[in-house]
Amino acid sequence: MAEVSKGIAEKWGLVVDQDRCTGCNACVVACSMENNVPFTGEDNVAFGRGTYWIYNKRMWEGTYPEVAPAFQPVMCQQCGSAPCEPVCPTFAAVHSEEEQINLQIYNRCIGTRYCANNCPYHARQFNFEDPNIPEPMNSYLNPDVTVRRRGVMEKCTFCVQRIVAGRQTASAEDRPLRDGEVTPACVAACPSDALVFGDLSDPNSRVSQMAQNERQYKLMDELGTRPKVTYLKGGGRNGG
Amino acid sequence: MKHKKPWWKQPGIQIGAVLVAFIVIGGIIGGIFLTQTPPEQPIAFPHNRHVGIGASCLYCHAGATLGPSAGLPGIEKCWGCHQQVQKQSPELTKLAGYVERNEPIPWVPVAIQPEFVRFKHSPHVNAGLQCSACHGDLAKMTVAEAQKGQNMGWCLQCHKSSAPEQWTKLSDCATCHY
Amino acid sequence: MAAETKLFGKLKTSEQEHEDPKEQLMFDPRPREELNRMVMEMMTTTTRKFWLWAIGLGAGVVVLLFGAWGYMISTGMWVTGLRRPIYWGVFIVTFVFWIGISHAGTFVSAILRVFKSEFRRPFTRAAELMTTFGLAAGALYPLIHLGRVWVFYFMVPYPNARWLWPNFRSPLVWDLLAITTYLLSSTIYLYLPLVPDLAMARDRTTGIRHTAYKILALGWRGTEAEWFRLKKAIQIFAFAIIPVMFSVHTIVSWDFAVSQVAGWHSTIFGPYFIIGAILSGVSAVVTILYVLRSSLKHMDYFLRPEHFDALGKLILVFSMSWAYFFFNDYLLGWYGGEAAVRQILTVHATGPAAWVWYTMLICNIVIPWLTLWNRKIRRTPWLMFIITLLINVGMYMERYTIIPLTLGHQRTPFDWGVYTPQPIEISIVLGTFCLFTFLYLIMSRLIPLVPVWEVQEGQVAHSLRKVGKAEVPSVTELD
Amino acid sequence: MYTKVVHMALFKEEQLDHAAESITRLRSLGISDKDISVISGIPFSEKILDRPMNWTNVGRIGLAGAILGFITALLLNFGTPFLYPLRVADMPIFFPIPTSIVVAFELIMLGLLISTFIGVFVETISPSYGPQGYHPKVSDGHIAILFSGPMDLDQQFHSTFAELGATLEHDVEEEKLWL
Amino acid sequence: MSDKITRRNFLKIAGAGAAISAVLTGCGPMSRYIVRRPYTEMPEYNQTGLNTYYASTCRECAAGCGIIVRTKEGRAITIEGNPQHPLNRGRLCARGITAQQGLYNPDRVFGPIFQARGDTSRQARTTWDEVIPVVSDALKSPASQIAFLLGTAPDHLFDLVAEWARSNGAPAPLRYSALASFEGRSTLQEAANRTFGKPALPFFDLANAEVVFSFGANFLETWLSPVSYSSAYGDMRQARPTRRGYLVAFEARQSLTAGNADEWIPIKPGSEGLVALALARLIAEARGDDVPAAARSIDPATVAETAGIEPAKLTELARLFAASEHSLAIPGGGAICQHEGLATAQAILQLNVQVNNLGVPGGVYLTNTEQPTTSLAEVYNLVQKMNNSQVKVLFIHSANPVFELPKVLGFEEALAKVPLVISFATFPDETAMLSDYVLPDHSPLESFGYQRMLAAADRPVYSSIQPVVAPLYDTRSTADVLLAAAAAAGSPLPYTDEVDFIQQMIVPLISAGGFYTAPEIQTFWSRWLQYGGWWVTEQGLDTDISAAPSRSAAFSGPIALEEDKQFHLVVFPTQLGDGAGANRPWLQEMPDPMTTLTWNTWVEINPETADRLGIHDDDVVRVTTPYGALEASVYRYPAIRPDTIAIPFGQGHTALGRWAEGRGANPAALLPAAVNESGDLAYNDVVASIALTGKRRPLARVESREGVYGEH
Structure with a gap:
């Protein structure tokens, strides 16, 4: 390929501003439509098998009348030291040296579900059955993303298909990727601009700037997973 | 001790075993045979003749430089030439039939990517790779034939030998699988 | 054995002192011919009841195990009760259970052999058989629980076009290696001491059985070189298989302990699992011995209260050790563990599934401690049968607590979940119980379940020696 | 083939002392240890019967298997990452020492145990020295002493064994016991 | 061998x-x-090619966000916001994102059907050639007896129908959707008219506001233009480095907006007007202004007690509102949809006047575009006419009145009295099932059109609609059908077809100073399609706002309840919108933000109340109002007043395809037929009682009940 190696690996990162996040769940649906995440039906959701690559963990803070929901959209944190990876017997969960994210290679996956147990964020989903999308609804399936069959794990990929497409477009035009050129579906959809995606290795990118915000924290930082997703705390009463 | 034939020497069992073996082996051989023979095409398109008169691959498969799939020419493109040149041949009558009915030609795929592989033509073509490197010498084929042994090892071999300095990127799973 | 009973006798009641040495198998010798005849009759007697059981269990295997498994493969894992976040359920529970059970064979046979515990002799084979079939039943589960079992071979190290090998950092690959090693070696370990007995059977059968025994006996004659070689090999195995056995359950425990799952990430898990495995395994041996004793002809000659007594003592010791490790694990989690671990411990004891936790404690601690100190209870086979069965129920509950109940209450309360096994899962679990029992049942008629030559060797080595006014049991070492 | 004919003396299991004695007597009749072989239903050590030490390669074969297992483990642990380097978490790609110990241990044990068995198997089915022959009574606990001696000592054999209470058979054919 | x-x-x-x-x-x-198999028969995953992007407009609600549809091989793959579009600036909500599930829904109407009013034996597929004469005959009926009921139909269709009606003397088309009714759109418009003297929907500049008081306006979820308001909300919170906007929500049931508010003030339904007046008085006092006439007789302490809040809290909030630079009070939703809704809306709008926050950044503007909305009162008139057999022909497009209207209104019965009902529904919804003909329009992703912005654009915007895929089925654009039928009926309009009509309608835009122009219509048309519409570059809001002095109003306050027997009932729209979203499986599967519930209807009850009444989660209760009853499972919702219960709107379909049918319950059965002064449904005044049925039906929730609520 024509692209010249840049020397520094791109390190994709996501910032979730919880103060902007309204919990509207547009990201959930945008992700599902982009990544061919199947809908599973009422019974499956009731059973805990609704498949969401990103979902809002809404906990309650306070008691009535001071009660308020605490929204926390959680997707795969693309850990630098991911607990899911080493436990996979078949290298279906691996770390991408190029994109510095976690990959799930569906055709390599044999469905031990070990990775899912070991993910402290519960970001990994299992395909308990083949997707049931009646014709012609399968027409909207994104051909850039594999339709997962039953028995494999899946999870947020940071929309790696968009990353690869963006990188190839940039290389065909012989220029580096611009900040904000590649956005995952959730980021593109987010009505309140609570999600920001970009290259963390570029100190000038918007995501790098935001990740240094004083409100920043990482989910379960104490586990040493080195997530690529940074959360910005909600503002509280007096802003932040 | 009575000398009875042991069970594995009983004729019924032997015949059964041979039959089962034949069906299994035949199935495997047949399956492999079918994957390794070029499929029957609606029109026996002579690649060799088109390449022979100097037609560029990209003339018909224009998508190769632009996007993932190289694309197949529509009936308009075929007919655009063939209403001028060489109008008579049994294969061209078939083409004329499709043009008349305004139907797409149901070409049968030759090189198939598994659904979990995202192969894109454009980066490969843009990197200066010749079509023949993967598709074989079309000047020697009539209908296109699938090339043997094009598995992931083959992809990687080429990635490694042609661009060792980009091996990190070109061996990354996310390059092809997502 | 002798020394042990004596020591015990001093501590305990006076009835012990009056025990007739004849009550012990080793001091109640019978001619080899007689022993052979008894064992052969054991193998060849099949009652109507036997066939009913065999057919029933065989049908159980086909329908409950393979039928349900096939159904699950064809429709997908949704027929199980698994759900986010509980991705491992009774399949893995039963897997750990079977692997645990399989430790007894090695323990009874290898460790007791190494330490020359003479009471082991009549039931080493029964225990080894249990190991092999327990492993066979258990080794199915890593396959059963796969989402895509048809590509299970991705886990097996073999060269391929992609030069992509399994991930040797994954505990599941260690599992694969360890279980393969253990299954192969325990099968061989079952087979090696069987060879002289197969030769014995060969000499007493005709037809297909004769042919089969002839092949399996490898032309055994009983020459000095053959005995020497066999003893040497058994010695190597007995020593080498013990670390393998420890490694197997340690690795099974590492499936849990190396992970980041709260409640699993514990350094004590290795020994904790091993002790649990031995406890459940030795218990299962007792359970099986009771069944053998009551269903097989002449077995009551070979298996006597003394054996139940001795195994009962072992179980008591292991129950105490298990309690120690359990408490150790619990205390550390409770004391300094992170909030999530403490939460899990609370949920175990107070949550909706707390009955599982209490059943575990009652069956594993309360029942053995209350009963097994009593010699009379230990020497009553049917009581031992019930107690050991309960211990295995307790051990099953232990694994159930560790796996689905712990997975269901991880760090984010939003994602907690409740797991309920579904009919298909229960069917498969019952199916492997059928498989185990079926294999055991069939095997009990195919191979000599009592190692005749070992029993005879023991009987030859044991004698009563007159010391002063008393006849004292004594053992001679034959090698 | 031989000028010597294989004889077999059968002792009942309780006649162990006599069997031991008979070996001494046979030796005094000029029959060497390699022309005698004892088969029994339970193992007796050489010292009990006063026989030369036996010798087996099982241990060495087992050791060789263990070494083979170790080499395989090295190749799998440290060789395969070079074929396709893949990073998982933060673990070293090429030299994952702690995890390799587990694999190495299992493969060493696997090699050791399997090859021990193979050793037993190969040694058992390979032709053995000493007089051949078998009697089913051996598995009934009898001790059979097989020896080959010249026919002219027949009388002495008879008297010796009759005295020790054994039955003696002549001209024991080599029975095909395996395949 | x-x-x-x-x-x-x-x-x-x-x-x-x-x-x-x-x-x-x-x-x-x-x-x-x-x-x-040949390429022409291959499954879609093998046909990878290049993307083609089309700019169009989202038609899932009336807001009209610009969208970019990515298509491949003629299939619509993903929908994203149009980044240049001034309304949503590249963002989109869940409903817009799932629009393809409407396009590719297997339960669509595949072609014109003679329905025979649900008589399945006579039901038959028909052809367009056969039905055009039917439509044209219908148009020949006496003009006064023709009625058009358009729901969220695109503006161009409305304009076309209105033009036809105008030129033929027929009654103007009605434009009603349940969502508009829940939002209180007519009331808001009328309140703006009375307060500012212009009948336009106000635009609230949330992004630059510092303190925002929202009275019932769930602008983050469904209210008016949720995407643009969400975007503005994000900016209000974090776009300014030093100041973070402060949001206070007054409503009885915590909506998503109230959930995101810094303070949620759970006031009794019906007390909003009083609270607004009390605030007016306190604000005036805090600012040292004259207390407005309307508020002079108000005693804040009494009001606080009536509303069920702390008096000190009210004072504190008033001070906050008075002290901030840009304080904004937004009336909407249930607060203004009650019998005194108009006065309440005015009282709330007056708060903005009091702090002089009109026509300045962070304040209230008025939108320029006229927004035709029909109030529910006019629909009532239509029903009246139908009942009196004064309607011979009823055309229905993009509306599902049988489902959406309160059952007590009797639309279904009135429909039976109309001799000819022609539905243009894309889906076999409840109303279509009861019409004579279903003449399916294209799905929005297959059709042309345009949409004017509703309220949340800060400038004049025409958003264009264009087909992104070729029509999948034998459907036909309603505009084309009407044009053809009108021509055949002898009352032609001067347009050859739909595209011609749209082009003629947008000709004035060529010279209206948009961000592009063109010498002639064809070039303009291509840019119009390319950019997804037309708009001006500069902010173009009406800053010239002057307020009339506040009118005195006497509020009767909340209805008195019998404790533990009666409850205020809050019916709220969800992501399913007016119920049309119920056949989008991903909208069904998307967890409701506040409850994480999916795929069903639930009744929200405060856990305290539930404990008192012995009601557990997932118990099925019967909710009864004077107008009807329904059964649904209980969700113990911690963020609702103990004297209030709430039910989401949108489920309970008896038609509309496999994902919508037979799921949940339709709270339209509980709603009254009463309207407020400006004609919006007074749904916030309803008192309901609940009774256990003894049944249990578990709700599909994503959260763990044990983990979140500590219940087993």
């Missing part, structure tokens, strides 16, 4: 083997390698 097998036999056997292996693998993907 094997030597007897001839080569011929071998080939036979091998062939059989191949066949067997083909059959065996036929179910799996391997079969693709063995039995190859």
Whole structure:
């Protein structure tokens, strides 16, 4: 390929501003439509098998009348030291040296579900059955993303298909990727601009700037997973 | 001790075993045979003749430089030439039939990517790779034939030998699988 | 054995002192011919009841195990009760259970052999058989629980076009290696001491059985070189298989302990699992011995209260050790563990599934401690049968607590979940119980379940020696 | 083939002392240890019967298997990452020492145990020295002493064994016991 | 044995083997390698090509966000916001994102159907050639007896129908949707008219506001233009480095907006007007202004007690509102949809006047575009006419009145009295099932059109609609059908077809100073399609706002309840909108933000109340109002007043396809037929009682009940 190696690996990162996040769940649906995440039906959701690559963990803070929901959209944190990876017997969960994210290679996956147990964020989903999308609804399936069959794990990929497409477009035009050129579906959809995606290795990118915000924290930082997703705390009463 | 034939020497069992073996082996051989023979095409398109008169691959498969799939020419493109040149041949009558009915030609795929592989033509073509490197010498084929042994090892071999300095990127799973 | 009973006798009641040495198998010798005849009759007697059981269990295997498994493969894992976040359920529970059970064979046979515990002799084979079939039943589960079992071979190290090998950092690959090693070696370990007995059977059968025994006996004659070689090999195995056995359950425990799952990430898990495995395994041996004793002809000659007594003592010791490790694990989690671990411990004891936790404690601690100190209870086979069965129920509950109940209450309360096994899962679990029992049942008629030559060797080595006014049991070492 | 004919003396299991004695007597009749072989239903050590030490390669074969297992483990642990380097978490790609110990241990044990068995198997089915022959009574606990001696000592054999209470058979054919 | 097998036999056997292996693998993907099918029959995953992007407009609600649809091989793949569009600036909500599930829904109407009013024996597929004369005959009826009921139909269709009606003397088309009614759109418009003297929807500049008081306006979820308001909300919170906007929500049931508010003030439904007046008085006092006339007789302490809040809290909030630079009070939703809704809306709007926050950044503007909305009162008139047999022909487009209107209104019965009902529904919804003909319009992603912005654009915007895929079925654009039928009926309009109509309508825009222009319409048209519409570059809001002095109003306050027997009932729209979203499986599967519930209807009850009444989660209760009753499972919702229960709107379909049918309950059965002064449904005044049915029906929730609520 024509692209010249840049020397520094791109390190994709996501910032979730919880103060902007309204919990509207547009990201959930945008992700599902982009990544061919199947809908599973009422019974499956009731059973805990609704498949969401990103979902809002809404906990309650306070008691009535001071009660308020605490929204926390959680997707795969693309850990630098991911607990899911080493436990996979078949290298279906691996770390991408190029994109510095976690990959799930569906055709390599044999469905031990070990990775899912070991993910402290519960970001990994299992395909308990083949997707049931009646014709012609399968027409909207994104051909850039594999339709997962039953028995494999899946999870947020940071929309790696968009990353690869963006990188190839940039290389065909012989220029580096611009900040904000590649956005995952959730980021593109987010009505309140609570999600920001970009290259963390570029100190000038918007995501790098935001990740240094004083409100920043990482989910379960104490586990040493080195997530690529940074959360910005909600503002509280007096802003932040 | 009575000398009875042991069970594995009983004729019924032997015949059964041979039959089962034949069906299994035949199935495997047949399956492999079918994957390794070029499929029957609606029109026996002579690649060799088109390449022979100097037609560029990209003339018909224009998508190769632009996007993932190289694309197949529509009936308009075929007919655009063939209403001028060489109008008579049994294969061209078939083409004329499709043009008349305004139907797409149901070409049968030759090189198939598994659904979990995202192969894109454009980066490969843009990197200066010749079509023949993967598709074989079309000047020697009539209908296109699938090339043997094009598995992931083959992809990687080429990635490694042609661009060792980009091996990190070109061996990354996310390059092809997502 | 002798020394042990004596020591015990001093501590305990006076009835012990009056025990007739004849009550012990080793001091109640019978001619080899007689022993052979008894064992052969054991193998060849099949009652109507036997066939009913065999057919029933065989049908159980086909329908409950393979039928349900096939159904699950064809429709997908949704027929199980698994759900986010509980991705491992009774399949893995039963897997750990079977692997645990399989430790007894090695323990009874290898460790007791190494330490020359003479009471082991009549039931080493029964225990080894249990190991092999327990492993066979258990080794199915890593396959059963796969989402895509048809590509299970991705886990097996073999060269391929992609030069992509399994991930040797994954505990599941260690599992694969360890279980393969253990299954192969325990099968061989079952087979090696069987060879002289197969030769014995060969000499007493005709037809297909004769042919089969002839092949399996490898032309055994009983020459000095053959005995020497066999003893040497058994010695190597007995020593080498013990670390393998420890490694197997340690690795099974590492499936849990190396992970980041709260409640699993514990350094004590290795020994904790091993002790649990031995406890459940030795218990299962007792359970099986009771069944053998009551269903097989002449077995009551070979298996006597003394054996139940001795195994009962072992179980008591292991129950105490298990309690120690359990408490150790619990205390550390409770004391300094992170909030999530403490939460899990609370949920175990107070949550909706707390009955599982209490059943575990009652069956594993309360029942053995209350009963097994009593010699009379230990020497009553049917009581031992019930107690050991309960211990295995307790051990099953232990694994159930560790796996689905712990997975269901991880760090984010939003994602907690409740797991309920579904009919298909229960069917498969019952199916492997059928498989185990079926294999055991069939095997009990195919191979000599009592190692005749070992029993005879023991009987030859044991004698009563007159010391002063008393006849004292004594053992001679034959090698 | 031989000028010597294989004889077999059968002792009942309780006649162990006599069997031991008979070996001494046979030796005094000029029959060497390699022309005698004892088969029994339970193992007796050489010292009990006063026989030369036996010798087996099982241990060495087992050791060789263990070494083979170790080499395989090295190749799998440290060789395969070079074929396709893949990073998982933060673990070293090429030299994952702690995890390799587990694999190495299992493969060493696997090699050791399997090859021990193979050793037993190969040694058992390979032709053995000493007089051949078998009697089913051996598995009934009898001790059979097989020896080959010249026919002219027949009388002495008879008297010796009759005295020790054994039955003696002549001209024991080599029975095909395996395949 | 094997030597007897001839080569011929071998080939036979091998062939059989191949066949067997083909059959065996036929179910799996391997079969693709063995039995190859032509490209023209290949499954979609193998046809990878280049993306084609089309700019269009989202039609899932009335807001009109600009969208970019990514298509591949003629299939719409993903929908994203149009980054240049001034309304949503590249953002989109869940409903817009799932629009393809409407396009590719397997339960669409595949072609014109003669319905015969649900008489399935006479039901038959028909052809467009047969139905155009039917429509044209219908248009020949006496003009006064023709009625058009348009729901969220695109503006161009409305304009076309209005033009036809105007030129033929027919009554103007009605434009009603349940969502508009829940939002209180007419009331808001009328309140703006009375307060500012212009009948336009106000635009609230949330992004630059510092303190925002929201009275019932759930602008983050469904209210008016949720995407643009969400975007503005994000900016209000974090776009300014030093100041973070402060949001206070006054409503009885915590909506998503109230959930995101810094303070949620759970006031009794019906007390909003009083609270607004009390605030007015306190604000005036805090600012040192004259207390407005309307508020002079108000005692804040009494009001606080009536509303069920702390008096000190009210004072504190008033001070906050008075002290901030840009304080904004937004009336909407249930607060203004009650019998005193108009006065309440005015009282709330007056708060903005009091702090002089009109026509300045962070304040209230008025939108320029006229927004035709029909109030529910006019729909009532239509029903009246239908009942009196004064309607011969009823055309229905994009509306589902049988589902959406309060059951007590009796639309279904009135419909039976209309001799000819023609529905243009894309889906077999409840109303379509009861009409004579269903003449399916294209799905929005297959059609042309335009949409004016509703309220949340800060400038004049025309958003264009264009087909992104070729129509999948034998559907036809309603505009074309009407044009053809009108021509055949002898009352033609001067347009050849729909595109011609749209082009003629947008001709004035060429010179209206948009961000592009063109010498003639065809070039303009291509840019119009390319950019997804037309708008001006500069902010173009009406800053010239002057307020009339506040009118005194006497509020009767909340209805008194019998404790533990009666409850205020809050019916709220969800992501399913006016119920049309119920057949989008991903909208059904998307967890409701506040409750994480999916796929069903639930009744929200405060846990305290539930404990008192012995009601557990998932218990099915019967909710009864004077107008009807329904049964649904209980969700113990911690963020609702103990004297209030709430039910989401949108489920309970008896038609509309496999994902919507037979799911949940329709709270339209509980709603009254009463309207407020400006004609919006007074749904916030309803008092309901609940009773256990003894049944249990678990709700599909994503959260763990044990983990979140500590219940087992």
